[in-house]
Amino acid sequence: MSNSVADSKQPKSTWRHRLVSFLIAVTLLLSAVGLLLAIWYQYGIGSIVTWLSTIVIVSLLGALLSTRYWRAVTKILYRHKPTDNTVIHKATANKWLIGLYGVIWFVGVGWFFSIEPKQDRDWMAEVDQQVTYKRDATNPNLITLTNVRNFDWHTDTEATAHWDTRTIDLSKLSGIDVTNSYWMGPLIAHTLVSFRFEDDRPLAFSFEIRKEDGESFSALAGFFRRYELSLIAAEERDIIYTRSNARGEQVYLFPISNLQQHEVRSLFESYLTAIDELNNQPAWYNTLTSNCTNIIFYMARIISGDRLPWDYRIWVSGWLPNYLYDVGMLDAAPEQPDQPWSMDTWYERTHINPKSLGFDNLHSTGNSRAFSQKIRQDIPLPPLAHSQSGAEAKAKSTAQASDQTSLNE
Structure with a gap:
């Protein structure tokens, strides 16, 4: 009964919350795609830099996505209802992952805008x-x-x-x-x-x-x-x-x-x-x-x-x-x-x-x-x-x- 009461006190998701979550997800996805395309076109698809960048960025986005289902994951792992501690862990993990992704993205943007055009290439x-x-x-x-x-x-x-x-x-x-x-x-x-x-x-x-x-x-x-x-x-x-x-x-x-x-x-x-x-x-x-x-x-x-x-x-x-x-x-x-x-x-x-x-x-x-x-x-x-x-x-x-x-x- 206590678990049922606790669940009933959880704030219910509204359409506004879902819309904000969707917009955040789209923004993260587009920003990642843009950064990866910039790396791809600068270094080529076969470059180790391209592959390492892709692995890191996709892994971060995957980890962020997994926190969306944190409660379900912890329920499977611990075979019981998630406690307040698991909710706190989820919020902390979200902050760290978003912060890390933000640092990587801003470093990438800084690198992109630092690329200078040249006069001395092997032109057609x-x-x-x-x-x-x-x-x-x-x-x-x-x-x-x-x-x-x-x-x-x-x-x-x-x-x-x-x-x-x-x-x-x-x-x-x-x-x-x-x-x-x-x-x-x-x-x-x-x-x-x-x-x-x-x-x-x-x-x-x-x-x-x-x-x-x-x-x-x-x-x-x-x-x-x-x-x-x-x-x-x-x-x-x-x-x-x-x-x-x-x-x-x-x-x-x-x-x-x-x-x-x-x-x-x-x-x-x-x-x-x-x-x-x-x-x-x-x-x-x-x-x-x-x-x-x-x-x-x-x-x-x-x-x-x-x-x-x-x-x-x-x-x-x-x-x-x-x-x-x-x-x-x-x-x-x-x-x-x-x-x-x-x-x-x-x-x-x-x-x-x-x-x-x-x-x-x-x-x-x-x-x-x-x-x-x-x-x-x-x-x-x-x-x-x-x-x-x-x-x-x-x-x-x-x-x-x-x-x-x-x-x-």
């Missing part, structure tokens, strides 16, 4: 060189870039390397094109930015992972400081051709509307700043926060401000063109005011794979110009805006027209 040929630049002493508009990539791609992995030197005139900037290359379904795309010039071929920039020789990309590994960040300046016949022709990705080129030249120039200067920063101090690529799309957005928003509002599609790179369409950065009626384009029309007209099919991609300046012209066939290129008020008003009306077109579909 396509990211082996880093672009640099120099301003003309007498004319600051003239920028000479070295290590502009201009490879001859024969297959998706084989190419003849060419690193060129090219001088461009910032006063001749005439527009920006955003290229989306779809390589993993409709949600994920690689984003590039091309700057157009009057009487000269475009120049493309691309933020990419700096792969080591023999290394391949993993979106999951990109969360765990596995890849350094690289900024490539390249001819379009290299960096776009390799995606549309050599790799068979589906590539679309979108000309950005309602920009003034000073905005285009400011974005180009942002790329020059990024070149300086990466050459002075390497940085990590991150699948979520520092990837090929949102870095561009961060730079562009500094220039354009509220004209580029925050949106979830900044992190869903495959939908970036739809975002540009909705905010008025793609002209809703690029040919005739009374004939607006839907987003489907934009995708159809800007799909460059059929245009680049069979292109003879030989290394020459003339061929670079020809490729850039070919992929822009049937794509109206918008002129630069003359004033900020005019650009903002046109972008607003374009966004409204885009909304109306979407409603009518």
Whole structure:
């Protein structure tokens, strides 16, 4: 009877208690998985460090889980109802195990954030060189870039390397094109930015992972400081051709509307700043926060401000063109005011794979110009805006027209 009375006095578990216990268990599990993945991607699955870490962390979590059933275990061991002492032992064991796990986890987090990116690894040929630049002493508009990539791609992995030197005139900037290359379904795309010039071929920039020789990309590994960040300046016949022709990705080129030249120039200067920063101090690529799309957005928003509002599609790179369409950065009626384009029309007209099919991609300046012209066939290129008020008003009306077109579909 005394045991029955004692049991009746035990506090009964409520749904709140169960919910808190569940959340604690999920937090412990996710924190352990995150730490183990970081160790795995840094040391490799066959490393003794990986195996020892896995054994220690899994053992601790197993011990913590066993305390959840402490009363049942002690009942089996001692063949009677657990006493107050066993309850005290359970609480003490819980504290020690949680404390030990917390120490190990915080040490692991400290180790993870202490991992520094490097410049001196055995890089793949396509990211082996880093672009640099120099301003003309007498004319600051003239920028000479070295290590502009201009490879001859024969297959998706084989190419003849060419690193060129090219001088461009910032006063001749005439527009920006955003290229989306779809390589993993409709949600994920690689984003590039091309700057157009009057009487000269475009120049493309691309933020990419700096792969080591023999290394391949993993979106999951990109969360765990596995890849350094690289900024490539390249001819379009290299960096776009390799995606549309050599790799068979589906590539679309979108000309950005309602920009003034000073905005285009400011974005180009942002790329020059990024070149300086990466050459002075390497940085990590991150699948979520520092990837090929949102870095561009961060730079562009500094220039354009509220004209580029925050949106979830900044992190869903495959939908970036739809975002540009909705905010008025793609002209809703690029040919005739009374004939607006839907987003489907934009995708159809800007799909460059059929245009680049069979292109003879030989290394020459003339061929670079020809490729850039070919992929822009049937794509109206918008002129630069003359004033900020005019650009903002046109972008607003374009966004409204885009909304109306979407409603009518």
